[in-house]
Amino acid sequence: MNHPPAETMIERFAAMGTRFEIHVFGGCDADAVPAARRAIEALDDALTTHRPSATADLNERLLAGRPALVRNALLWEALDAVDAAYVATGGLFDPAVEHGSWSCIRRDRAASRIEATQPAALDFGAFGKGFALDHAAAILKQAGVRSALLSAGESSITVLGEHPLGGGWPFAVPHPLDPGRSLIDLELTDEAMSISSTVGSPERAAMIRPQDGARIGERRTTIVIEPSGAEAEAMSTALLVAGPDSAAALLGSGRRYRFDLDRAAAPEPVEVAA
Amino acid sequence: MITDAEFELSRRSFLHRVMAATAGAGIAAVSPWAAVAAQASPAPGDRVRLGVIGTGDRGRALIRNILKTRNCTIAALCDSYAPHLAKGRALVDPKVRSFADHRAMIDAGGLDALVIATPLDRHAQQAFDGFDAGLHVWCEKAMARTIADCGAMVTRSRARRKVLQIGHQRMFHPTYLAARKRVQAGEIGAITQIRASWHRNNSWRRKVPADATDRQINWRLYRDSSAGLMTELATHQLQVGNWFLDEAPARVIGSGSICHWKDGREVYDHVALVYEYSGGRKFIYTSLLNNARYGCEEQIQGSKGTIEAELGRIYQEVPPKVLALQRMQQDVQRGHKRTVPIGGATWFPELPVTTPGESLGWGEYDETMLQFEGFGEAVRSGTPLPGLLAQAYDASVASLLGEQAMDRGEAVTWPTNLVAV
Structure with missing residues (x-):
């Protein structure tokens, strides 16, 4: 069957310490893709902890044990999403670092005031990437885009609508210890996927379970598909650090996968649940 | 041979680009001299009379640019080396007076300002002689052979209330001005x-x-x-x-x-x-x-990009393409739907980036002309172009x-x- 070439727009740029790609199929308003990029960059500016930002200012105050006045709307929106993700994951997703936890953060929106009951700092990490993809996807959707793929570092993927040739978007996630093999093949339609792993990158920081501070030594990969990038990122992170009981509870619904790569003797990676 | 009309068009285009590069909030604060020079309309009337000291290669290049200006004229030439003086004379009206000694040229009168294009160690004394004779001074860079003399030139120009301008042509170059504006806009990050x-x-x-x-x-x-x-x-x-x-x-x-x-x-x-x-x-x-x-x-x-000013290019920090997504694009164009491998370890080769970047715009017009039009207006008004001398002194x-x-x-x-x- 012959298909006419699809009209495409591609935006490729660095933000949030990784590479973003936006692929739009079927054409749209010329301003839509640049606007989607600007939305991601604006979130980068608000959420980064590597240069002056609203989040860096907030962290400085919270670490000093002082309340902070926060008037950055994007930061407030991100904090709302964090709060929802914290509840949905039973506290296993927690962006608080240093000594504190999300549970010690107190927010007073009317007064634009945030404080912590003990010194704490926030690091949005991969959650910020998923959250940024959500913002960019919303802009594209509003501009009438019906088919698009957005990638943040290839570990956060959001697709809008169906594949340009119809049906779902087919993906294969390589086995992190044997890239020649696929860990899983799956299709996405109008949803987001997050891939998290304790292996695969030499500079990857150790994963810590927030509830008991346990370091996750096992080699694991988690893959989660959710309606939004922020939800997918929070859940894949939570699954990575979850103990057996918590993991079983989280894996009980939706398209969520956890692969225990330490069962190396097994011929195939073990999929705990799906 | 370029016609007067073509020259005027080229000149207007050049000034337009300088003004475009210096327009907008913030940029006037970092390049104030260029905006003032480009916006000044050289008024008809008496031209500023310049006496050029040094008619070697650089001095003659300056003379050619001075002759293009609308507000300056060459009134006298000076060089202690006769063959250079002869080459300089060939560029100007035969009635222009010439001298082997700069003091004799100053003493002969009929000048508003000196243009100094001599060996570095002579700049300071020649500038002092000009200021003391009530003349303004345009001097080639660098200012002087010693830091003390650089400061003394500034001090003397102030004491005599005369303009001292140093020849840093990049400060008037549309490409550099455009680059500075884009830096100010945050395009390449801090x-x-x-x-x-x-x-x-x-x-x-x-x-x-x-x-x-x-x-x-x-x-x-x-x-x-x-x-x-x-x-x-x-x-x-x-x-x-x-x-x-x-x-x-x-x-x-x-x-x-x-x-x-x-x-x-x-x-x-x-x-x-x-x-x-x-x-x-x-x-x-x-x-x-x-x-x-x-x-x-x-x-x-x-952190967001690089400017290569002499090449006139600006480069954004664009990460390398995700090969799997590039292949997906090609598949879609061919009507093939194939599984996209995604989420594996990423390897970034750390070789020099060879992407072509984007042009900052070229200046095919010699910015030295604008320096002198700006100098001419500074002499007429007795007010130096803002910010320029500080840049030159620090350099x-x-x-x-x-x-x-x-x-x-x-x-x-x-x-x-x-x-x-």
Whole structure:
């Protein structure tokens, strides 16, 4: 069957310490893709902890044990999403670092005031990437885009609508210890996927379970598909650090996968649940 | 041969680009001289009468540009070397008076300002003589052979209430002005490093005619009259560094050597320096005379991009393509739907990026003309172009400080006793 070439727009740029790609199929308003990029960059500016930002200012105050006045709307929106993700994951997703936890953060929106009951700092990490993809996807959707793929570092993927040739978007996630093999093949339609792993990158920081501070030594990969990038990122992170009981509870619904790569003797990676 | 109409069109286009590059909030604060010079409409009437001291290669280039201006005229020429004076005379009206001695030219009167394009060690005294005679002064860079003389030139111009302007043409170049504007707009992020070089592959030595001495012709190679690569080349790029980093350096370390041209010269043919700015920012400079591969360039580097000003290019920090997504694009164009492998470990080769970047716009017009139109208006009004002398002073001091760092083999801090400009 012959298909006419699809009209495409591609935006490729660095933000949030990784590479973003936006692929739009079927054409749209010329301003839509640049606007989607600007939305991601604006979130980068608000959420980064590597240069002056609203989040860096907030962290400085919270670490000093002082309340902070926060008037950055994007930061407030991100904090709302964090709060929802914290509840949905039973506290296993927690962006608080240093000594504190999300549970010690107190927010007073009317007064634009945030404080912590003990010194704490926030690091949005991969959650910020998923959250940024959500913002960019919303802009594209509003501009009438019906088919698009957005990638943040290839570990956060959001697709809008169906594949340009119809049906779902087919993906294969390589086995992190044997890239020649696929860990899983799956299709996405109008949803987001997050891939998290304790292996695969030499500079990857150790994963810590927030509830008991346990370091996750096992080699694991988690893959989660959710309606939004922020939800997918929070859940894949939570699954990575979850103990057996918590993991079983989280894996009980939706398209969520956890692969225990330490069962190396097994011929195939073990999929705990799906 | 370009017609008057073509010339006027080209001139207007040039001024339009300078004005475009200097328009907008914020940019006027970092390049105020250019906006004022481009917006000034040279009023008809008496032209500013210039006496040019030094009609060698550079002096004659200046004369050609002065002749293009709408508000300046060459009233007299001076050079102690007769063949150079003859070449200068050939460019101007035969009625223009010529002299072998600059004091005689000044004493003859009929001038509003001096243009100095002589060996570096003579700049200060000639400028003093001009100021003392009630003349304004336009002087080639670098300002003077010593930091003390650079300051004394500023002080004397103030005491006599005369304009002192130094020839840094990049400050009027549309490409540089556009680059500075785009930096101001945050397009390449905060600048943390400038890597600059001026590499040539020639001896820098000129043939000495029978009627001249080596010191007369090759004055750049002797320490009495020049700091060599530092004052003749680096000073241009140090000005760019200070301009783009918004301040003068705090300290400089360096190493210099006569590494290749062991022909009796006194100045280094290889220099390598690091100028340190606040916040850990750096200006890294090399200049040499036996390899031209990397030529003359300032690589202005921020977290979001790079500007290569001499090439007139701006590059965004675009990460390499995700090959799997590139293949997906090709598949879709061919009507194939294939599984996209995603989420594996990513490897980034750390080789130089060779993407072409985007043009900053070229200036096919010589910006030296605008320098002189600006100077002409400054002389008429008695008000210097804003910000220009401070840039020139800092650049000259930086070049001479670099020489000191190399000679001493130790870090040299920015002087605290400089004249406030």
